[in-house]
Amino acid sequence: MAFQSFSYLALLAGAAAVCPALARRSGTAARWTLLAFCVLFYLGSGARGLFMLAAGLCVTAAALRALRAGRRRAAAWAGAYHIAVLLAFKYTGFLTGGAVSVGWSPLGLSFFTFQQLWLLKESASGAFSPPDPLTANALALHGLFFPTVSSGPILRPDAFFPQTADGHFLRPDWTDRAQGLYALCFGMAKKVLLADPLGAVVNSGYARAGELTAPAAWLVILGYTLQLYFDFSGYCDIAAGSARLLGVRLPVNFDSPYRSLSLGEFWKRWHMTLTAFLRECVYFSLGGGRGGTARTCRNILLVYLISGLWHGAGWTFLVWGALHGLGQVIERLWGPGRDRLPRWARWALTFGFVNLAWVFFRAPDLDTAGTVLRQALLGGWGLPAWLAEDLLPSEAQALRVLGLGGRAGTVLLAAVFTAGLAAALKPGNTLRRAETLRPTAGRCALCCLLLCWAALSFSGVTTFIYANF
Structure with a gap:
């Protein structure tokens, strides 16, 4: 779904009206509703791209759980997975001289990949401590947040996750x-x-x-x-x-x-x-x-x-x-x-x-x-x-x-x-x-x-x- 379209303005108006209204009653319901809007936005570019990003989120979630259990190599394996997916979709044709080409790429894959790598790197180094437990909703919103999923900006972990736990999240004031x-x-x-x-x-x-x-x-x-x-x-x-x-x-x-x-x-x-x-x-x-x-x-x-x-x-x-x-x-x-x-x-x-x-x-x-x-x-x-x-x-x-x-x-x-x-x-x-x-x-x-x-x-x-x- 293109930003410069009436369909996007309608989706944004719906999210900006429904999510804050729900947040006044239930923060959990508001967060899952926002994720539904994110999925709806991405479906405008095709379900298979959404499936690939969802698979990447599952890999990141598994690596973060392993890190909490002390298995530090999990971050490296998850990072290798994300890089391999990016190479397969975007660079197969270039690396093979055009002999092999996937033919399509999930929307925003480059931004998504760097964002996941940043989260894994910061978590593995201890520079960022993911909330324990890191909810599936927060991780999915970080990767699929519809204003940023297609072209960024690239969200570092400490610029996004603390906001999801803040009382201001989905509660905008008039300013x-x-x-x-x-x-x-x-x-x-x-x-x-x-x-x-x-x-x-x-x-x-x-x-x-x-x-x-x-x-x-x-x-x-x-x-x-x-x-x-x-x-x-x-x-x-x-x-x-x-x-x-x-x-x-x-x-x-x-x-x-x-x-x-x-x-x-x-x-x-x-x-x-x-x-x-x-x-x-x-x-x-x-x-x-x-x-x-x-x-x-x-x-x-x-x-x-x-x-x-x-x-x-x-x-x-x-x-x-x-x-x-x-x-x-x-x-x-x-x-x-x-x-x-x-x-x-x-x-x-x-x-x-x-x-x-x-x-x-x-x-x-x-x-x-x-x-x-x-x-x-x-x-x-x-x-x-x-x-x-x-x-x-x-x-x-x-x-x-x-x-x-x-x-x-x-x-x-x-x-x-x-x-x-x-x-x-x-x-x-x-x-x-x-x-x-x-x-x-x-x-x-x-x-x-x-x-x-x-x-x-x-x-x-x-x-x-x-x-x-």
């Missing part, structure tokens, strides 16, 4: 509701009114990469940089807003990443829960910064290669991960010399590098990535009219009615890119603004306008990019 609706509305606007229009430009550019002029190629590169951010941060805002309506607080996953002055800072601001997982469960397990500079650089490269492969089974993702790993190594070796550069120069280096690396992340293959980069350097001048052909068709038609004619596409192109850059570079984020929200008539009207505008555009909305990972 929670106001903040939740605020995040939900702005998340929808990010996805529908910014990410998808930018995606229309990007898709046109990559479909006709060899015909791009230099200005068009740079617009396509920048367009994907903005599209990916608004697509995924929009998802996280919707997820956090939905959870807040149920009295659950999700971790912040984005913190103005395109304002970063270094790649290290970028990864502390971009997909923050993934960065935390890779740091704590992979980088530290490899030895972290211990053992000298050479070993530290090796560990950094391995972490980003794993990050690339986690995002997708393909050479383009491996190249993207390798580029970010090498970039971090160079920054580390450069050291204080880079820190002495002016702030604008450090920002330009970081933002430019991230833009170019995203080309490999988006391109269907290495040849297309090379074509886009070549056209950005050697392409001709001018802006082809076809670049904006699919950009906000309803709004473009309205502008033509107003007399703009053939200039409608150019006007919308300028408006979408200007609004996207301004929003992406603005300090702070939706969730932090929601924390200090003071409801007013003006803010309420703005949220209603954004939600209605987004809802009117649902029919042309694409799936969230990270749902494919």
Whole structure:
């Protein structure tokens, strides 16, 4: 079930109405009802995917019981199971050169797997002590919570389980509701009114990469940089807003990443829960910064290669991960010399590098990535009219009615890119603004306008990019 749909809004409204009402009488009934809503959400993507995730939850539950009995190796065996399932579904085709392929994958398997691995690792190390007994309901909600199950954020154990035992769980107050609706509305606007229009430009550019002029190629590169951010941060805002309506607080996953002055800072601001997982469960397990500079650089490269492969089974993702790993190594070796550069120069280096690396992340293959980069350097001048052909068709038609004619596409192109850059570079984020929200008539009207505008555009909305990972 897609977030950007009337069916999701109906399911969310039902959960936000029924579960808190039940919680006032029976917390247990409310929790099982919420789990039923989670199952209903996931069934929109197919029962077999739900079966695979349920099997994974059973494996994790068995390992946690074994850990409580002192059998520490159980966590390693359960972790191996989760990794094997992920490899089988997502990487069989890549590892066999296409000779063997499963053909489908459970929705959100990558996020689910990392979440289960984090729970097992924290429990085995003693960093997190699961409630005793850890109820089947709490474990299932952690793995299947419908705002996060398809694309995160990745919930570390101590960010979720304590909430299920808290008196505020499924008992949102009016502040929670106001903040939740605020995040939900702005998340929808990010996805529908910014990410998808930018995606229309990007898709046109990559479909006709060899015909791009230099200005068009740079617009396509920048367009994907903005599209990916608004697509995924929009998802996280919707997820956090939905959870807040149920009295659950999700971790912040984005913190103005395109304002970063270094790649290290970028990864502390971009997909923050993934960065935390890779740091704590992979980088530290490899030895972290211990053992000298050479070993530290090796560990950094391995972490980003794993990050690339986690995002997708393909050479383009491996190249993207390798580029970010090498970039971090160079920054580390450069050291204080880079820190002495002016702030604008450090920002330009970081933002430019991230833009170019995203080309490999988006391109269907290495040849297309090379074509886009070549056209950005050697392409001709001018802006082809076809670049904006699919950009906000309803709004473009309205502008033509107003007399703009053939200039409608150019006007919308300028408006979408200007609004996207301004929003992406603005300090702070939706969730932090929601924390200090003071409801007013003006803010309420703005949220209603954004939600209605987004809802009117649902029919042309694409799936969230990270749902494919």
